[in-house]
Amino acid sequence: xxxxxTILLILMMVTSVVFAQGRQETxxxxxxxxxxxxxSTVAPIANSAIPAFEVKNPNVKVxxxxxxxxxxxxxxLEGTLxxxxxxxxxxxxxxxxxxxxxxxxxxxxxxxxxxxVSIANxxxxxxxxxxxxxxxxxxxxxxxxxxxxxxxxxxxSGTRASFEEIVHNKIAPKQNAIVAHxxxxxxxxxxxxxxxxxxxxxxxxxxITEAGGxxxxxxxxxxxxxxxxxxxxxxxxxxxxxxxxxxxxGTTEKAFIDFLLSEEGQEIVAENQFIRLx
Amino acid sequence: xxxxxxxxxxxATESGSRAILLLSAMISIIAVFLxxxxxxxxxxxxxxxxxxxxxxxxxxxxxxxxxxxxGVASFIIASFxxxxxALILAIPVSLSATIYLSQFAKNKLAQILRTSIExxxxxxxxxxxxxxxxxxxxxxxNIFGGNGMSLLSAGIILAIMILPTIINLSEVALSNxxxxxxxxxxxxxxxxxxxxxxxxxxxxxxxxxxSIVLGLGRAIxxxxxxxxxxxxxxxxxKRPIDMGRTLTMNIITDxxxxxxxxxxxxxxxxxxxxxxxxxxxxxxxxxSKRKRLEK
Numbered sequence: 246x247x248x249x250x251t252i253l254l255i256l257m258m259v260t261s262v263v264f265a266q267g268r269q270e271t272x273x274x275x276x277x278x279x280x281x282x283x284x285s286t287v288a289p290i291a292n293s294a295i296p297a298f299e300v301k302n303p304n305v306k307v308x309x310x311x312x313x314x315x316x317x318x319x320x321x322l323e324g325t326l327x328x329x330x331x332x333x334x335x336x337x338x339x340x341x342x343x344x345x346x347x348x349x350x351x352x353x354x355x356x357x358x359x360x361x362v363s364i365a366n367x368x369x370x371x372x373x374x375x376x377x378x379x380x381x382x383x384x385x386x387x388x389x390x391x392x393x394x395x396x397x398x399x400x401x402s403g404t405r406a407s408f409e410e411i412v413h414n415k416i417a418p419k420q421n422a423i424v425a426h427x428x429x430x431x432x433x434x435x436x437x438x439x440x441x442x443x444x445x446x447x448x449x450x451x452x453i454t455e456a457g458g459x460x461x462x463x464x465x466x467x468x469x470x471x472x473x474x475x476x477x478x479x480x481x482x483x484x485x486x487x488x489x490x491x492x493x494x495g496t497t498e499k500a501f502i503d504f505l506l507s508e509e510g511q512e513i514v515a516e517n518q519f520i521r522l523x
Numbered sequence: 524x525x526x527x528x529x530x531x532x533x534x535a536t537e538s539g540s541r542a543i544l545l546l547s548a549m550i551s552i553i554a555v556f557l558x559x560x561x562x563x564x565x566x567x568x569x570x571x572x573x574x575x576x577x578x579x580x581x582x583x584x585x586x587x588x589x590x591x592x593x594g595v596a597s598f599i600i601a602s603f604x605x606x607x608x609a610l611i612l613a614i615p616v617s618l619s620a621t622i623y624l625s626q627f628a629k630n631k632l633a634q635i636l637r638t639s640i641e642x643x644x645x646x647x648x649x650x651x652x653x654x655x656x657x658x659x660x661x662x663x664x665n666i667f668g669g670n671g672m673s674l675l676s677a678g679i680i681l682a683i684m685i686l687p688t689i690i691n692l693s694e695v696a697l698s699n700x701x702x703x704x705x706x707x708x709x710x711x712x713x714x715x716x717x718x719x720x721x722x723x724x725x726x727x728x729x730x731x732x733x734s735i736v737l738g739l740g741r742a743i744x745x746x747x748x749x750x751x752x753x754x755x756x757x758x759x760x761k762r763p764i765d766m767g768r769t770l771t772m773n774i775i776t777d778x779x780x781x782x783x784x785x786x787x788x789x790x791x792x793x794x795x796x797x798x799x800x801x802x803x804x805x806x807x808x809x810x811s812k813r814k815r816l817e818k
Contacts, residue, residue: 406587417588421758421765426750
């Protein structure tokens with residue numbers, strides 16, 4: 246008897262869960278769904294902005310898929326996404342197809358070295374030589390006689406893509422280099438490897454110094470918010486959202502862009518350690 | 524009437540619990556099957572872009588370059604190289620430790636040793652990795668040169684990690700050798716050492732070999748620890764002190780944001796790893812089968 250009771254009880258619990266689910270679904274009928282996606286660098290901004298945006302627009306449901314800038318833009322053109330995040334400028338072909346960018350934030354890339362490296366500054370030309378493998382010893386750039394150990398990010402990293410584009414345009418980086426798979430990994434490998442050099446999103450520069458490495462000036466300019474804003478720090482980039490044609494008034498896409506550019510949106514940008522536009 | 528009902532109920536419970544047990548047993552089989560199906564399902568689209576020959580025999584891994592290259596040959600070799608280094612270092616140590624534990628260690632000392640070996644087995648691999656980064660990498664750098672991040676460092680870390688696997692399993696094999704056999708050997712006038720080397724070890728051989736194969740499986744599948752100390756450069760390592768990337772490191776490095784062919788190529792790498800592990804496990808099954816036949 247007891248057993249039958251238990252089974253009945255379990256059945257009741259299961260069915261109540263099922264029915265409760267059903268009710269929940271019916272109460273949410275009038276929502277509109279929007280798929281945004283693209284750059285992994287933009288993802289933290291989008292993912293913190295979306296909940297706040299949905300609170301303001303209760304009938305709108307937005308998702309941001311982390312696909313990488315290029316995949317995001319190609320899916321935007323195919324119509325799978327209605328808005329794409331990008332951490333790189335558009336290619337000519339994408340502009341021709343009607344893509345339009347709106348800048349939502351700025352970002353810089355910091356270069357850090359191991360404490361055994363006695364250098365405080367590198368020129369962009371030297372940086373390019375080091376990361377493409379032409380310069381292999383610190384004494385070629387005015388340092389001690391010490392082998393340079395290059396630390397790269399993984400192939401899928403947006404920071405790596407931007408660094409390659411800005412610093413060693415289209416030339417493949419040195420293959421015999423340490424590959425770190427995330428920012429913390431870059432910092433600990435710079436700290437652990439004598440003669441090493443690596444790059445990291447500006448927001449994360451402090452974890453290199455905390456781990457025992459030091460940050461370089463590039464062309465004698467320090468990587469900080471001020472120098473990115475006045476355009477003197479050379480390794481900087483803008484983060485964009487991309488739409489097909491100018492975003493139209495009254496659409497959710499336009500509302501989302503306006504939200505990102507609003508005080509609250511820019512506050513989210515800053516909270517995620519990127520540089521706000523104003 | 525009441526007894527009949529009670530009987531029926533008992534029968535129902537019995538067959539019910541049997542069904543539940545069967546279902547639980549089936550779940551593990553189904554899990555293996557589903558893993559293979561889904562990994563292969565995600566992996567096979569690679570072949571639309573990359574030929575099997577390029578995938579297995581090219582050493583150029585450059586998934587974001589134009590045109591992309593997806594060759595994992597150097598990762599396959601690196602995987603086997605770190606495992607080989609780990610085995611060369613771990614086998615003598617673990618077998619000596621096993622013999623000591625099962626034949627010589629007295630109660631209290633044996634207890635302490637067993638506890639610390641269990642502790643070694645319980646340490647998470649990320650901790651091994653951090654230890655490797657702070658201790659083994661500088662050690663290799665100072666003794667052998669290079670930057671210290673190397674297949675050798677990865678092999679050393681793996682050797683420590685597989686010690687408990689080999690020791691625990693081969694100790695079971697050693698203690699399963701029949702006491703009669705040992706007693707007869709001693710009765711024949713053999714010394715303790717002769718008994719160990721000529722009787723106990725040969726009798727426990729298949730158990731020892733399967734413990735080594737299981738250790739090998741653990742070494743080849745380890746990811747986190749080797750990622751921290753191996754350097755992760757996608758190049759062919761000419762010497763053990765050069766940086767390299769194993770199959771597991773390749774999967775974890777790019778997985779987060781990889782798309783399309785790049786993503787499926789990572790699944791293909793996973794399928795390859797799965798295949799290697801399955802083959803290893805089949806070897807263990809074969810060895811233990813032979814053991815049963817001998818008995």
